[in-house]
Amino acid sequence: MKSAMFSKVLLFGFLSNCMFYVVSAQQTYGNSTVSALFAFGDSILDTGNNNLLLTLTKVNFFPYGRDFIGGRATGRFGNGRVFSDMIAEGLGLKNLLPAYRDPSLSSNDLPTGVCFASGGSGLDVMTARIQGVIWVSDQVKDFQNYVTKLNNVVGSQEKTNEIISNAVYLISAGNNDIAITYFMMPIRKLQYTLPAYTDLLVTWTRDLIKSLYDMGARKFAVMGTLPLGCLPGARNMVGNLMKICEIFSNQAAEMFNRKLSAELSNLGTTFPGAKFMYIDMYNPLLGLINNPQASGFIDVADGCCCTPTSVIPCLDASRYVFWDVAHPSEKSYKMITPKIIEDIREQLA
Template identity: 75%
Template sequence: MNFSLLSKMLLALALFVCPFFVGHAQQLSGKATVSALFAFGDSILDTGNNNNLATNSKCNFFPYGRNFAGGKATGRFGNGRVFSDMIAEGLGLKTLLPAYRDPNLSNNDLPTGVCFASGGSGLDQRTARLQGVIWVPDQVKDFQNYVTKLNGVVGSQKANAVLSNAIYLIAAGNNDLAITFPTARTTISAYTDLLVTWTDNLLKSLYDMGARKFAVLGTLPLGCLPGARNTYGNIMKLCSVPANQGADNFNKKLSAKLNNLGTTLPGARFVYVDMYNPLQNLINNPQASGFIDVADGCCCMPTSPIPCPDASRYVFWDYGHPSEKSYQTIAPRIIQEIKQKLA
């Protein structure tokens, strides 16, 4: 399967379905602290920012959120909590990371972090424009508005402490590679170079606003997403090698860039969060973690017109999003690494 077929399948998915500050920071270990979590990027982290956008890339309806508390569809692209929620909980902040654009967002939630991510978005402006979602640089504009609100809630001194001791979680590039690259009229090497440059610009923008601790996610194994495996003509539901190679190309360049950024941005620390290999391990050895299906999504696919009875047995929830169980399986080791290197 080629990138063009993958892009059509994932775009079809996006258009069809989609997913108080108390005076001190959370203590993690020794004297290390983390005050808040801020999430930027795409549907891996989005906790509901797309709900009120004029876009079809949203999932605030059943069966999304089927395993969420109360069975409520919140706009998270999955059957329950998503990766950003689990990182927030693992850092001792809160069990749910609220969406910044949630009209019911409380001022009490501002000091411990919010989510700015938008499902279907990317680093390439064309990716966001195609689906009518919030482009990553525009998420930074939302963050600027957030800072103004935070200053009003806790005062500038405490606000600065929150910003400098927070962790900035970023997931971008998945949609750029899967949806936009096939029409970009360039090579995968040149396009991944662009994605890394745009990531660099994003990190510097946040750094200039006080950010110092960054956890940046690589892309998923795009060729092994159910949307790629189940494309017309792929009878054996094999992973797409070219799509995985493109993701791997980007991930290696991103990791190398993050290793070097600490020397150019004084006081900043970076963690490259490997999402590719942990998920690939679940795909290659599903039984070890209690999974039975790696090629199909539990719901919202021709292979599962009726949602499966137990999403915890599936590595993926739909065409392109891991199940809550998959996130729960890979998150602990990632949380530990973030604590060790950033907290």
């Protein structure tokens, strides 16, 4: 009798362990074939890679992170979680996408993805250099180092290749190139017309994709720029007393986005076996700006914090479309991500 009871206990324990691993696998891969998420580009995705850089472009201090878990300033450019975190969660991977350069990064986080993006960065090397942040090409070098570490963690090149080829590569670049390098640095305007410069940005995007493709990447989700002229920083320019959207920056953003979308639709023939999708960030965010009441927002022109008009942070960031001069609030990201996650699952998973 005791022997039979003991056998039942062992069998129950074995089945429980089996169920644990099945549930864990489901939590890791969700309902898709996406193995991991890797983020490249700028502050829309950065989760803390700038914290240890000698740059002013970092936000690892209060009030940033005010609405994050534990109220911690992690280096995310917002009041809480950012876009890359929400995409990782929506794909069933994890709630937070860790920064690759975070000294406390756990080996357990490597197989399901990390963030290489750097706030202030862009496709143009000048964009990164003038701020002392990580240029996208250097982010690819970080990814190369990551692959070596991943191989050591998972124990085989075959498993590493499987993770790399089934991951989604999320890219956000072009915002700073247009808003800062082109419109604020005279040298680029002297060198290129706006059409020529946006052509260059698309070419550099293709170069970035090729670098990742050559390392095994196959699923690309590439984001267009925000409506740059409607950011609080652009609205609050000297002389803009009405705080209306700045038309030239928006026109430049639209021009780049059109070209980027068209380029991505044709890349399948250039990179066999790869999938590409364009993520429209411009129109969903503009929708929140043009119809704020529908989503419970009360202010679309000012940031909740850290602007000349918001020296003292607002009490409730969820009532603001923007957190600071250039970054959406956590709630804004929450409003626009569900449809994007659905599209990623349909087109890439």
